[in-house]
Every structure is written in C-alpha cells, then in structure tokens.
Amino acid sequence: MGEVNFIQEEDVRLETTWARFSNVLKRHGELTERLSRDSDKMIFERLQKEFEAARASQTQEICLDGEQWNDGLLATIRERVHMEAERKAMSGDTNMMPGLHFHENITYKVGTKMICCLEGARIGIQYETSFAGEPCELYHCVLESKSFLEKMTVLEHTVPFFLPIREAENDLLSSNAMKFIDHVGELLQAYVDRREQVRxxxxxxxxxxxxxxxxxxxxxxxxxxxxxxxxxxxxxxxxxxxxxxxxxxxxxxxxxxxxxxxxxxxxxxxxxxxxxxxxxxxxxxxxxxxxxxxxxxxxxxxxxxxxxxxxxxxxxxxxxxxx
CATH class of the missing domain: 3.90.1150 (Aspartate Aminotransferase, domain 1)
Incomplete structure (x- = not known):
C-alpha cells in the first residue's frame, strides 16, 4: 500500500504542475493579445486606407503571371516611385501634372499579392490569405526606398510579430527583394493555414x-x-x-x-x-x-x-x- 500511495502522490503532483502550466499559457496568450491588439489595429486601419486610396486612384491594374514577376519589374516599380517623388518635390504640387504620363498610377497583381506605389517613395505590398477557398485576413508590408541606389528597408507592416519578417529582411531584402516579398507571402499563408486547421x-x-x-x-x-x-x-x-x-x-x-x-x-x-x-x-x-x-x-x-x-x-x- 505504501508503494501505491507514493505513486498516487506523484500523479497528483504532476496533475497540479500541468494545471499551473496550462494557466500560465492561458494568461500569456491573453496578455500577448492585449498588448498587440490596439496598436496593430491602428496600423492596419491606416495602411488599409492607404492601399484602398491607391487602388481607387489607379489608372491601370496589371496582372502578372509566372516569369512576368521578376527583378526587372521590381526595378521598374522602384524607378516609378522615385520619379513620382522627384516630380512632386520639384513642382511642389501633390496633384498630377498635365502632359506627364510616367507617373500614372499602376497597381500590380501577382497571385494573392497586390503591389502599388505609395506616397513618399514607398512600395506597398498587400497580401491576401485564404483557407479552403475562403478569404481570410489581409496583411501589409511597406518598403522604403530612399534612393534608387540604396537598398530597400521594411518601414512598417501588419505581419504578426511572431513571424520572422525582420530576419527575412536581413537575409533577403538587400540581395533579392522579389524573393523577400514572395517569402513573406508564404509565411503568412502557411501560418493562416495551420491556424485554421486547428480552429x-x-x-x-x-x-x-x-x-x-x-x-x-x-x-x-x-x-x-x-x-x-x-x-x-x-x-x-x-x-x-x-x-x-x-x-x-x-x-x-x-x-x-x-x-x-x-x-x-x-x-x-x-x-x-x-x-x-x-x-x-x-x-x-x-x-x-x-x-x-x-x-x-x-x-x-x-x-x-x-x-x-x-x-x-x-x-x-x-x-x-x-x-
């Protein structure tokens, strides 16, 4: 009987430890959500309005397939945002100048990604996610390009903080911006897929x-x-x-x-x-x-x-x- 009592006491201690651990995990999740919810929501709403405005003012939407999405196209987009920034700096006017066509507002659709030019020499990428054919969340990533010769950096984003976007920026953005953009999309879609499977x-x-x-x-x-x-x-x-x-x-x-x-x-x-x-x-x-x-x-x-x-x-x- 002494042996059995010893084993039972060990089981009770293990169950108590597991209950405490589960409570810590629950409180950690609630705290994480509370700390990130309000700030993330504000950034999302502001960026969503910017992307909606860019799409509303577009003069053309170009859908790209396969090899059409390449480094050359990304270089063209970078050139376009700098030309537009220089034009506005020289004119002092935020309205489009008549007779100039290089600054027409073009958005690019690459699979589930929408890429557009934003104010201030910024390139915006909006990611659409889905599960079982149904749309899920939208995510955003804004790249800053101070000059055509300097490397781009991530200015702001709405990617969940636990996905390694900064590591991807350090590893990929300076050497292969197109691969960085695609990789972030893969991270987001895989995360949503795993999460929705559990849900x-x-x-x-x-x-x-x-x-x-x-x-x-x-x-x-x-x-x-x-x-x-x-x-x-x-x-x-x-x-x-x-x-x-x-x-x-x-x-x-x-x-x-x-x-x-x-x-x-x-x-x-x-x-x-x-x-x-x-x-x-x-x-x-x-x-x-x-x-x-x-x-x-x-x-x-x-x-x-x-x-x-x-x-x-x-x-x-x-x-x-x-x-």
Missing part, C-alpha cells in the same frame, strides 16, 4: 479534444483525445514556418482502463524496474495515425484517425474490454 478541428470535434496547446505560429501543436478507454496524445512539429504539413509526429495510445488490482501490480513493477512506466504500461504507437497526419490536412487526418481508432486499439490491446 476547424476545435469547431468540429471540440467535445473529443482536451488539453490542446499550440505555439503562437502554430508550428508546434499538441492535444489529447480521451475516448475508447484510452488516452491518445498527439504531438506535431513543423520543419519550418512555411510548412503546412508536420514532419515530426507522435501519436501514442495510453491505456487507462486498468483495475485497482492491475494498477497496484503495475506500480510495484515500476518500482522494481520490470518495464512498466508510472501507473500506466508503456504506450503504444499508432503508426497509421502518424501516416495520416503526415499526408493530410489536420481535419482530414483527424477524421481518418477516429474512424480507424476502435479497430486499431482492439488489435493493440485485445484485453482492454475485459478489464
């Missing part, structure tokens, strides 16, 4: 899911299924922030059906080093579930896992229903 499984299967945790960019996701007389733990890790399918996956089934007699025997075996772990046997790995998560979106994989779970658990733990 959808919570919406569809929330009553079956417990202890769900994810990092801010959703590149680490963990949750628990407590059903079928087993506790299923799912852990997902993504190779990088532009991945939409995980690369490191762990799906484990932990039996929780043991009787008090079995539990006492398991606890004693654990203390004697006979291969048991804590108050539970060593968990079983669900390879079919890991394969599904590796090749399907999270909601699709979840449905596949649950559909085949009873049969898989019966094969792994044939005596579970007789406990």
């Amino acid at each position: 959808l499984i919570k919406e569809l299967y929330g009553n079956q899911i417990g202890e769900l945790y994810h990092s801010l960019p959703y590149h680490m996701i963990e949750f628990v299924l407590e059903d079928f007389d087993c506790k299923i733990t799912i852990s997902l890790r993504y190779a990088d922030l532009i991945s939409v399918l995980p690369t490191r996956i762990s799906v484990l089934a932990w039996p929780v059906y043991l009787s008090k007699k079995s539990l006492t025997s398991t606890a004693i075996m654990s203390r004697k080093g006979n291969g048991a772990l804590g108050t539970h046997p060593i968990p079983a790995r669900l390879s079919y579930a890991e394969d599904a998560l590796r090749t399907m979106s999270l909601p699709e994989a979840y449905a596949e896992i649950v559909l085949n779970l009873p049969q898989s658990l019966q094969q792994i733990f044939p005596n579970r229903n007789s406990a």
